[in-house]
Amino acid sequence: NPAGFKISFPLKTADRRQYFQQLFRQARGEQDESVPITSYCLELEPDDPKIIAFYLPQFHPFPENDSWWGKGFTEWTNVSKAVPQFIGHYQPRLPGELGFYDLRLKEVQERQIQLAKQYGIYGFCYHHYWFGGQRLMEKPAGRAINGEMHFPFCLCWANENWTRRWDGEEHEVLISQEHSPEDDLAFIEDITPALSNKYYIRVDGKPLLIVYRVNLLPDAAATAQRWRQYCRKNSIGEIYLVAAQAHGITDPRQYGFDAAVEFPPHKFYAPGLNNTEDIVNPNFKGRIFDYSYLAEESKTIHEEDYSLYRTVIPSWDNEARLPGRGHIYHRASPALYQKWLTNTCRHTSELPANKENYLFVNAWNEWAEGAYIEPDRKFGYAYLQATANAILTSRALTEKEPLISVVIPAYNHEQYIYESLLSVTGQTYKNFEIIIINDGSTDNTAHEIRRFIKDYPRQAITFANQDNMGPQRAIHNALQKAKGTFIALLNSDDMYSPRRLDKMISAMRKNNSCFAFSNITFIQEEGGGKEAESETADYIGKIESKLKGLKNQRNIIYALLDFNVAVSSGNFIFGRWIYDQLQGFSTLNLAHDWDFILEATFLTKPIFVDAKLYKYRIHPENTYKKLNHQAIIETEAVLSKFLAKYKTNFTLFETQFDQAEFNRFVNNRGYNKYLKK
Template sequence: MKQAADNILSIIKGYDLSRAIPDIRRYGIRTFLRKAVAELTRGTRHELLSQPVSPERSQWRKDYLAMSKMIEDVCALAIQKQVKPVSSIKVGDNEIEDRIPGLTPDKNDRPLVSIIIPVYNNIRSTVECLLSIRKYKGETSFEIIVVDDCSTDDTSKVLSSVKNLKYLRNTESLGFVPTCNRGAEAAEGKYLLFLTSSAQVTAGWLDELVKTFEDNENVGAAGPRILYPDGRLKEAGSLIQKDGSAVFIGNGDSPGLPRYNYAREADYCSGVCLLVEAERFRALRGFDPEFAPDCADADLCLKLRDAGLRIMYNPKSVIVHHPSVTSGSVEGAYKMRSARAKLALKWRNEIDSLNSTRLIAFYLPQFHPFPENDLWWGKGFTEWTNVSKAKPNFTGHYQPHLPADLGFYDLRVEEVMVEQAKLAKSYGIYGFCFYYYWFGGKRLLEMPIERMLKTNKPDIPFCLCWSNENWTRRWDGKENEVLVGQKHSDEDDKAVILDIIRYMRHHNYIRISGKPLFLVYRPGLFPDIRRTIGIWRELCRKEGIGEIYLSMVGSFENAGAYACPSEYGFDSSVEFPPHGMATPCKMPGQSLNHEYAGTVSDYRSLALNYVKQDLPGYTRFRGVVPSWDNTPRRQNDPLVFINSSPGPYEAWLEFTVRQTREQNFGGERIVFINAWNEWAEGAHLEPDRLFGRGYLEATRSALDRA
């Protein structure tokens, strides 16, 4: 017990308190405390055991904290980007009566939208809100319904005199949710638009929200991009965390970043400004008072989602929220105890699903002999041949990487993949992405996945990535010393997709919204990739597969280019570290190889380079690499990343999972890890003799904490 207590104290002492302020600002004090406790316990379960913490694990913990701090500093610096204050309407207290004539909305006998504004006091902000609606009325017909929850200021006097405005006053104080529902009862529009009185709208705001329903299928609710008056982003859709609390996506960030400027699904959009169909709203019995006041909007969105509808964020619609006046508004006046626990209990399965991020690890199947390798490299050649003979190039250089738990396995033994899958799933890996090798009708390294089709073992989700480059003697896919090359043509395009369809039919094949996921490693090598993709999609429909989900890997010429995948016919792209992001540094030790001409880079700099990248305005799956050192393949001129350990990797992965949770939705919440078993490139989650299961434990911990 004493040892366990000492370990707990050492963990608490190791917590970096400088991280507290940014986290409190981001999550709020209660969520911050919950996360801090989780970090000090769940994320370090192995440290609470009776045996002492090993020096290695203690160092990994320090590495994790240091890397986390560097990531937070980079993110904080990015948020400080210059933003311009938003122009807002300002009305003085002595100007309110003079502004009454300007509040009158157009008379519409058959409005398309009913704008419902619940109010309590703060007549000035209500007047400013109404003036902004009048100023930016757009093309959409609407009516305005203001429901007064027994204000004690001049609200009744002012609003009751505004023509064409439906002003309703509660006979007794009902609270926020019943006040909204009462407004809905009086509404005549096809759509209901709930708007807080502390908001001001901008040009085109309502037209764009309505278009969300018109331009997309199965929309249940839509919300705008919400800004603070100083120009910072307040909300680009919202997340629901496992405890029922909310996170506003992009809160405090620059609203002009590409990641916030394309329409996408969200867990929910807040009631600050929310558009729903009136018929649907009434069928679901409106906002549930059980979740008043701060979770009723989330509950409504979850009910809509349960009915098979989507919640859409539309950045083309913009409003400005003045939270400083909210304390006197209906939200503040009728603040009740948090309904988060009730929300989490009612929607436990749905919320758990929303918080799920799939980790997919690339898998190299070159760990068994086959005739071509026997011919090219010598009898019995496998990946282990190069791995085992690697030597350190400088003092402190970790080589060779030798396997631990699974040993020098041979994939011809069926039990190997079963054990790999079991190990991967136990540490949070959702599935494998197997490299697929096809050369004009000739397949290589197909034995492991062919056996999987026949035996259904191992039982793990999987997808394929076509490594569509030439197979060369230098392992670089270039034209020199080609051993077997690609032969692109329409007929080859048809043949390869027909072969891949066999895998897509497997019950374990990974899908996104029902569509089989297929990756292409180097799309730039095709003579006409759009034509190829057209052939693939047509054949998949014809063969009964239906629509497929295609993703282009950001390797080689695509690394760092971030070309929009839709321009090539793809649905998304996949980040592929460390390609294109290495920052050379000085060799840390004395040279041990007089022929050495390689490149040394710092793993921590690599992680920060990826963290700094602004997310694009399309779906990109982020990637993480645990470590990298391809000395086994290029003894004299490798790329070596120093200062890699489970600690920095865990911090990078945690950030990436959290960002993916914010940016992507549903089946697109995927992070790729490079790789499960790229031993000859020093990129492997599989246990080795130096780190043991350290990288796997870091994977599980990062997934839990994020």
Template sequence: MNLLSTRGIWGGSETWSIDEALGLSLASDLAMLAAGELFDAAWYLEANPDIAATGLEPATHFARHGWREGRRPNLYFDTAWYLRQNPDVARIGINPVLHYMSAGEAEGRAPAAHFDLAWYAQRHQPDPGLTFLAHFLRRRRTGTVSPLPEFDPDFYLTRYHDVAAAGVDPFEHYLLTGYKEGRDPSAEFDSRFYLRRYLDVDATQNPLLHYRQHRHAVRLHPRQPASEVDVFQEVRRFSRPGPDFEEVAPLPRTAQRRAKVLAYYLPQFHAVPENDAWWGRGFTEWTATARGMPRFAGHYQPRIPRDLGHYTLGGPAADTATMHRQVAMARDAGLFGFVQYFYWFNGRRLLERPLEAYLADASLDFPFCLMWANENWTRRWDGSDHEVLISQDYDAADDPALIDTFARHFRDPRYIRIGGRPLLMVYRAREIPDTRATVARWRRLFARRHGENPVLVMSQSFDAIDPRDWGFDGAIEFPPHKLGTGLQRRNAELTYFDPGADGHVFSYDDIVAASLAEEPPAFPLIKTAVPSWDNDARRQGAGLVLHGSTPAKYQAWMEALVERARAHPLMGERFVCVNAWNEWAEGAYLEPDVHFGAAYLNATARAVTRTGPDEATAKLLLVGHDAFPAGAQQLLLRLARQLQRVSGVHVEYLLLGDGKLAPDYAATAPGAMIADPARQQAQLAALIASWAGRGFTAAIVNTAAAAWIVPQLRAAGIAATLLVHEMPRLIREKNLLEGARVGAEAAERIVFPSAFVRDRFAELIPFPPARADVMPQGVYRMAAFSAKARRRRRAKLGIGRGTTLVLGAGYADLRKGFDLFLQAWRAARRRRADVMFCWIGDIDPLLRTYLGHEIKAAEATGSFRFAGFQDETASWFSAADAFALTSREDPFPSVVLEALAAGLPTVAFKGSGGIPDMLREHRCGSVVAMADAAAMARALLRVAGDTRAARGRARLAALARTHFAFDRYADALLRTAHPGIVPISVAVPSYNYAGYLEQRLTSVFAQTYPVTEVLLLDDASTDASVAVARRMAEDWKRDMAVHVNSANSGSVFHQWRRAAELAHGDYIWIAEADDDADPALLANLAALLSSMPDIELAFCDSRAIDGDGQPLWPSYRAYYAESGAPALAQDGIFPARDFARQFLSERNLILNASAVVWKREALLAALDRCGDELAGFRVAGDWRIYIELMHASTGHVAYVATPLNAHRRHDASVTHALHGAAHVDEIARMHKVIRARLDPDPATLARQATYLRSVSRQFELDAAA
């Protein structure tokens, strides 16, 4: 019908039209309104109650009168607004709704100010024959569509649970009442801010509509711009955890410390009379710390302690307890000792109580030394001599007492010594009158009165730099002293809140650069890092600030100083210092605070051990939608534990909601929780940026409920693997559709537990099939059948041996089909009396309300038990005879796999999820028609008979171990998230090497590359090897399979074979128990292995150490050159047969097998071909295997020239204990093998003969000697 040809020839007349005159309009208008689905009769009546008196149907009233009166057909078509916006329509008197349907939408005319047609049309396709507006109206209550780009329905429903529970249209709620209640339409629109800034807190105006109306006329901000910060916001920001926040992460006690880290320790945490008099009663460091305030944007103040609180030092038991916690924290962070400040003024001591308490408590087992703070005590905190409160006079008469006091501390066994000499530090050398002569006098007093010769070290402060000028043995840095000299102040770059602030602000980066740019001096120096420095709390805007510190920057500085200390030790000791442990009022501390937590403490640990996330080659972020104790959340938690404990992966987590499992996550790995993502978008973005900045490139997102985060991860450079456990009905019910859609689009891979779940998801949200993987989740609780547990549980239930026990489990709600479980119980009882049904798990409160009486009646029969939540479930599975999965919709529940592990068959409903297909494929249960409780009962009684025979249960349990092992599932997920990872097993063969196992296992557990597993194979040791190994695994919180022979095998190659057979990785590193390795050994070799799949063996150069671990040679490069193999001076990949000819024909140039990573199948094949021949080799057996592997290989050998392996050469090893003739004989035998396998040329044969003669002569010389 052409409206324009038949409507309103009298222009805007509301009283007459041609169609009306002819009686043709009304019927066609009503038909068109009905077909277009734009008239909402119920809404019209509710919005216009007066029309009830007219006696007209709502649609008739609207068509005849309503549109002319400006009434709306629905909330989203504004009749009056449409006519005002389109005067041409108003002029010709057309019903605006009909115009919109027939022409207006196609012409781009919006139906209302609050419906952005152009934007909506870009995101959706209209239903056939309908408008975009109708498309919206059909879906407006689903939470998946929005009429405006500034309104986020997912945010609104997630943020406001009452709206979600009501099931209403979220935008309608906001439009009518939500804005009046101060609710936000999206995470990017802050209603309260907008009202304060632009509407003078006038809540009668809708801030979102005001913004859309005026945003193009003037610049409006929907939320406070990031550049507009004030002091209150900064205090709030710094008084809560930030994006770099970390919980305390103790190092394993056996982690190798690459240097001795000291930290300055302040005692001023107890009131003393002097401070009471000078600063006010009760003054401590906390008094000053509390005054810290942000003076400019980004200024980190206030500093608030966390784990240790506002502690007190210097008292009896309680204060010593604090010291114990400090010592434990410091030791666990890799620190070696404290530098305790010592205050002495002409025979008078100050602030001595903490130090005296430390001396008195011998259980504070942590080294210390003294730093004499020998400057005058003044009213200034910068060392200047204004208003001296107590002076240092250096009277020679006081010297004996001073020396005696120092010596009393030296006698403590915890006191730090260098080469037997106590280490004593002095803060300001130049303050000592006639310094060189005075220091010499003190040395004589130390020697004469106490027989001591202390190592005297001065701090580099106040222009005293070279210790030789002052008679000291060495120096120690005291940043920011010295390092700030000549640096540019950054004050002009800052946005100040305090116009009176005139302190000095330097860039932390500039300070670090100055420290590292300094050339090593000609005198002994201990380099010092400062985590941060800000004495605003003392100086109130007039102090010195090092701005821009982060834990990562501090860690990098510390790592560089550790390397400097190793290259330039102080009198043989590798010392690095930190300023400070607890200088809170100076902003210089390692103790945890509320904003960074223990991040600086953990950074110290990582720096000194060269371990942790920054070194890890495969970091992984695990993202969960919340911490509710349900299946998917438990799975993610177990995955974190598995990857850390078994593979050594550095895992961190992000939870997008709270829950009971939050403490378990926090105890398992570092991470963060965003309790309210809708209101914490800025914090979430900062966290993601932090992870990306720290090298996280992969994430696993555990559910479709968390899928909305995937695009944000991708934008930050973090590729996400999305796990989808949900079925379509749940996705719709929980308003997850839009989040799942964008997540699936942005995910690198999408993992489903079954093909059924994949196919149903694809019907809902199409995606490229090539990006999908099907991985049934493994059983993380592999509870094996126990006859003893079965008897006990059945006895508690009061059932005999002949009674069939059917088990159900999970959160009892309609989705889990608990009502059908009850029905199945009734049907089973009608067939047999000797049957009991039990359900373990909580119940939905609403369902309990409806079914409570039925449950009680069932339990009264004695054949039904609702057991509720159970901490221990294994005994229930052992006690049962069959498992009932009564779920109406359940993707691939782990509880069925747990039942399978205990040998239980399962009965499930057809079409409920992925389990029915699994039951059919593996013949481990039965499938019945959906919701047919009677068929369920019959099938349960039938399959239960199969479990009565032990063989039936054993077959099902074996299925679980074979197909659903959790370690394989976790490993597969890891390699999906990090597709370049090479699966490497580590095997440590050991025999009576308890003295070396600690160092060897430390080197294994500290590898930066993830491994498939760690195996220890003990060849019947008679020492404490096994106990040491187990203690080490516990210390490092790692899982390690320990295999102990009952009798010694007599050959290390038996252990090699066993290791290769036990291992699951494609590659294997056989790390002999007495050798050592750099943490990057596997990472370097794996990089080559992943580059060329046909590499069958990769190895690196080695450094040589003696039996005590002392260095012998830095590498074997010189030996390679002497042996005619200069090519091994650099990395290379060689055809295997060519490598054998070039580097193994004359002598074995793979000098230590611990440097090798083997392709496991190639190693096993070589061992098979060598057979019993290996038993006759004591020295050259590895050489024999190399030749056997390479001579027939079409693959390659890879070599890394960096000495990443440490080869221990024992003075009395098997090699040296052999009779020379036997050694020579093995070489001769190897030459014979090489001639047979490689057909060497005449030149090689000549070199063989020359080498054999050389070795023979050497043994003759050794024997003669």
């Protein structure tokens, strides 16, 4: 009875039904939250945060485990037998694309590295098991050391006893560590090929070596000195020693080490949830903590007076290893992981002392501890996508004054375009370029643009003509010329307020977002008669009411699903990477902007800046006048596309409560007809 269940089932009928529905749904493979793999490949830039993921090698059989645990034992043996201990407890955790892999197969490790590279992981830190000259589970690290993997790596020596209780203490020891001066030298000599490997991760040219429990070394400072002397004498040079902050270890200097690395959940406080969850197992003796607290606390990072590498956990749940006694960080989600990782990436990139921009994720594949970012059956590639999103968001928001490409698709606005351009050159934010694409105008728009360029020769302006192909194509062609980290669109008949770019960039930085739109000032032109003017007034009133209500919306998606409350793509500013991942605007004639902002919510949470920073002109030729003719077709297309996959939108739904609330919204609004069958 590995889960420790009694025969009795102490739940109400409704709770019991919910528990079994959870089990059966997972057994049927009904995982609507599963995020598909992307075709986008993140190429790391020199100043990007470099994420190193801890890597567990215990996914292949070896004689010692056969003897201790039974023939064929691997980490999967524990993973596959876990069961939920309370309602909503995510167990068992089952692998996705890679399956129950066997690391004796080189192809598995190669595919892991392909995925890691695609989503922006810089390297792996292999847990290294060495006991007095005996190596265990050495195959994955061995391939890296032999130069077969062509991927950055380092080692973390798991220098504790290996026990039947998985706690490294002295209870039921399976294989022990015998630390001594001779052992120190034997160890450093044994890993010399790794430290000399050209792919080995370095700090200032020094190979980085992590020790998991430095306080188990009888005289850690003496051990460090022996290692340093050995490396100097054996053509390795200086070595960079890092102590993991586990089991009470904080300041590395007292051990003669250069730095520490966080090893959450060690040292991290989170409130308990045992009294709030519906626990199914009456014999459960484990502890349940609130993961969301860790994500929120990551906004404020306390500085230490020693070198410290930050670490993020995607989740934590070792129930698989300790049935009925696990420590579970409940309410973890890809969105909260992305939030925590983005905060940590930005902090790391802004820290002068961390020149290499290293930070860690615990872990790539700690399946029995619920700490992994590999694809699984429930979330698919969500945690990998969240990793890439965090890197790209940090890249954009860490720049002190990022270049903004102001893109203007222009069509038949000879009387407005000059004034529109003036509103851009009058910005208080000065690091921008202007790219104008004349979309086959039949009036004097091109002449007015050339006149402006002549009047302002010192302004960086790129101007090109195209046949009339619509604003989406004009924007696409403009972005082929754009160099900016951010893209700010502007309709050729609208205007910016003087502080628009300044305030929009500041707001995105504050909220860790790469998409923003602002409140609007409407410029209403005469014409069209009283009926048209009345219709326009109604339209403006509706928009203003919706924008006012945004301040009280807990989740922006509810307003966005009614219609495009941003009003126009001209009111958008977003990271260039958003456009690249979405592969541009759709071909919809009128609702392409609405579709684009909804699709962007899968990558970042758009923010509303409640200041009237965009001046939107309404006149008889506005395209919104044509909505009556195509509204039904395009509205259905946009809603069907979004709602068919909304459950994979982890950026909007940080918790299961957000998801449940949105499900009720969908039902109440009658959007069920658009849901994926």
